[in-house]
Amino acid sequence: MPLKLSLKPGEKFVLNGAVVQNGDRRGVLVLQNKASVLREKDIMQEDEATTPARRIYLPVMMMYLDEAGADRYYDEFVRRLTEFMGVIANTDILADCVAISKNCMAREYYRALMQCRKLIDYEDERLGHVPSGVSTGRDAG
Incomplete structure (x- = not known):
């Protein structure tokens, strides 16, 4: 299609x-x-990965853009996702984390990226701000 x-x-x-x-x-x-x-x-630049959710998004984005070299970014992704999941109690967000992991293992990186946006939205809500960088879709119109 x-x-x-x-x-x-x-x-x-x-x-x-x-x-x-x-x-x-x-x-x-x-x-x-x-x-x-x-x-x-x-697109996120490395210096924009300043929060835990954004540190998950960045290696997923790199795996998507450089699928042939995805193994180089996978360990960083796993480390960051594990850290994030270790401090989150929200079951919906934890389910999103599991879905992101499954999509990365299946090399469905674009789907994983779109799910990472949910983590970024959640994190922004919890922190009470919307930093510059990757759009989370809330400004799309």
Whole structure:
């Protein structure tokens, strides 16, 4: 099934490791086969991984963008997820953590990334702020 991306003027995204930028008008891109695509709003820089949930998101994102080298990021992911689960009592969030782990083991990294957003939302609620960095979807409109 093709993936259709509607792009804003100047919007950047990563496509199979290459950073691509849309021109000065809205555009539509249709991908006919499987590819690793991540929009600019979902890309996290290493220095933005400043909270436990974001430290889970970062290695999952790297596994998604560099599937051939995913083993390099997996240990960091496991370490961060284990730490996070060790201090969380919310059963729904723990279930999300298990789902993230299962998706990573099945190499379903994009699904795991979208579930990581739930952890980031939960963490932001608990901390009482919304830091800059990866969009959690609440600002999408």
